Amino acid sequence: MSTSQDRPYDIVLLGATGFTGRLTAAYLAEHAPSGLRWALAGRNRRRLEEVRRDLADLDPDGAKGLAELPLLHADSTDADSLAALAACTRVLVTTVGPYVEHGAPLVAACAAAGTDYLDLTGEPEFVDRMYLAHHEEAVASGARLVHCCGFDSIPHDLGAYFTVQQLPEGEPVTMRGVVRAGAGFSGGTFHSALAAFSRGRQMAAAMKQRRAAEPRPSGRSVRARGGRPHRDPVTGYWLLPLPTIDAFVVARSAAALERYGPRFTYSHYAGTKTLRYAAGGAAGMAALLGAAQVPVLRRAILSRVPAGEGPSPSRRSTSWFTVDFVAEAGGRQVRTRVSGGDPGYDETAKMLAESALCLAMDDNPPTSGQVTTAVAMGDHLLSRLQAAGLRFEVLTER
Numbered sequence: 054m055s056t057s058q059d060r061p062y063d064i065v066l067l068g069a070t071g072f073t074g075r076l077t078a079a080y081l082a083e084h085a086p087s088g089l090r091w092a093l094a095g096r097n098r099r100r101l102e103e104v105r106r107d108l109a110d111l112d113p114d115g116a117k118g119l120a121e122l123p124l125l126h127a128d129s130t131d132a133d134s135l136a137a138l139a140a141c142t143r144v145l146v147t148t149v150g151p152y153v154e155h156g157a158p159l160v161a162a163c164a165a166a167g168t169d170y171l172d173l174t175g176e177p178e179f180v181d182r183m184y185l186a187h188h189e190e191a192v193a194s195g196a197r198l199v200h201c202c203g204f205d206s207i208p209h210d211l212g213a214y215f216t217v218q219q220l221p222e223g224e225p226v227t228m229r230g231v232v233r234a235g236a237g238f239s240g241g242t243f244h245s246a247l248a249a250f251s252r253g254r255q256m257a258a259a260m261k262q263r264r265a266a267e268p269r270p271s272g273r274s275v276r277a278r279g280g281r282p283h284r285d286p287v288t289g290y291w292l293l294p295l296p297t298i299d300a301f302v303v304a305r306s307a308a309a310l311e312r313y314g315p316r317f318t319y320s321h322y323a324g325t326k327t328l329r330y331a332a333g334g335a336a337g338m339a340a341l342l343g344a345a346q347v348p349v350l351r352r353a354i355l356s357r358v359p360a361g362e363g364p365s366p367s368r369r370s371t372s373w374f375t376v377d378f379v380a381e382a383g384g385r386q387v388r389t390r391v392s393g394g395d396p397g398y399d400e401t402a403k404m405l406a407e408s409a410l411c412l413a414m415d416d417n418p419p420t421s422g423q424v425t426t427a428v429a430m431g432d433h434l435l436s437r438l439q440a441a442g443l444r445f446e447v448l449t450e451r
């Protein structure tokens with residue numbers, strides 16, 4: 054194996070022709086430092102050339118060389134093409150989802166080649182299966198496998214990381230995270246969410262196997278709790294338990310980092326201002342979950358939301374999110390907030406691209422195997438995202 058420093062590229066983006074991939078490519082085109090060696094990859098040369106032409110329009114005097122950006126062939130059904138891709142770059146970023154359908158061969162290729170890997174999955178089954186299949190090999194090869202580098206789960210993971218730093222050290226911590234957002238979905242996100250909803254049994258089985266295989270932190274305890282619907286006295290919002298991957302990611306960071314204290318308990322919620330919205334949200338989610346179990350209904354819903362499309366620039370410009378954290382430790386309580394613009398796409402592209410730049414360029418703690426964003430990049434990624442306009446604030450402390 055070559056050392057990853059010898060490779061032709063620092064960053065390769067696979068899936069650059071998709072909705073989120075294009076936004077990520079545009080972010081990199083605008084923010085990559087000069088000298089960064091990067092390339093676009095995909096299965097369709099004509100569509101890659103189209104993306105490159107759009108990028109070149111951002112660079113009219115040609116100073117960034119975007120018109121000559123290398124284009125690489127890779128198809129997630131062709132293991133040889135993925136092995137060649139993983140061997141030619143230090144960091145491989147993929148937006149090719151649903152990950153449970155398309156993702157595993159690329160994780161395998163990166164773990165084998167010692168290549169750092171980043172994705173946008175929010176699919177718990179995929180992350181657990183990749184832990185079971187590739188964590189040990191990645192530890193041995195030195196690859197950092199970092200899933201969930203978009204809205205799932207960076208604001209939650211780094212928000213909890215930021216919040217813990219406001220608390221006294223060495224004390225048990227109880228924390229809740231409350232998500233609010235106004236935004237639209239892309240076809241790719243919708244397809245991935247419905248695929249995950251339809252695989253409840255497989256998801257539970259992968260989780261159980263992982264729990265049996267993964268070592269627990271010694272001398273400390275970490276719990277991600279379901280929570281119950283209630284009105285939050287601190288934020289004033291109505292809270293509904295939110296069974297997304299975010300709570301697991303926060304708990305994995307807490308298990309890996311001593312700073313989260315000897316006993317860390319986290320619960321994760323969606324927040325609404327009124328009970329009526331809370332009830333409507335719960336009913337909508339239950340209906341979608343139910344429909345996902347019936348193949349004919351699932352296909353009918355998916356045909357209305359085509360892959361490759363997503364919210365328009367004007368819709369995205371009015372989209373927003375906040376994640377509030379309320380945490381208690383050692384008799385102190387803090388309320389913090391992470392906030393930004395369009396969560397699913399503009400901010401997700403920023404988070405994914407900054408994660409790639411962070412892994413490629415910053416002096417991060419030495420880690421390998423499947424690691425969270427807080428563990429792999431912690432302070433460096435936090436600083437990058439703050440500089441890029443995501444807000445991490447302390448709202449109240451007492």
Ligand SMILES: NC(=O)c1ccc[n+]([C@@H]2O[C@H](COP(=O)([O-])OP(=O)(O)OC[C@H]3O[C@@H](n4cnc5c(N)ncnc54)[C@H](OP(=O)(O)O)[C@@H]3O)[C@@H](O)[C@H]2O)c1
Binds near residue numbers: 155175
């Ligand atoms: N967690 C988050 O916060 C978050 C936010 C946004 C998106 N996502 C996830 O990101 C993923 C992408 O979403 P999206 O809306 O960008 O999807 P999309 O527009 O449908 O894009 C999918 C991309 O995958 C490529 N692709 C599909 N099959 C392939 C194959 N066999 N080999 C190589 N490339 C292949 C497509 O290439 P072609 O152009 O050749 O078809 C396209 O570039 C989804 O899983 C979504 O859930 C997550």
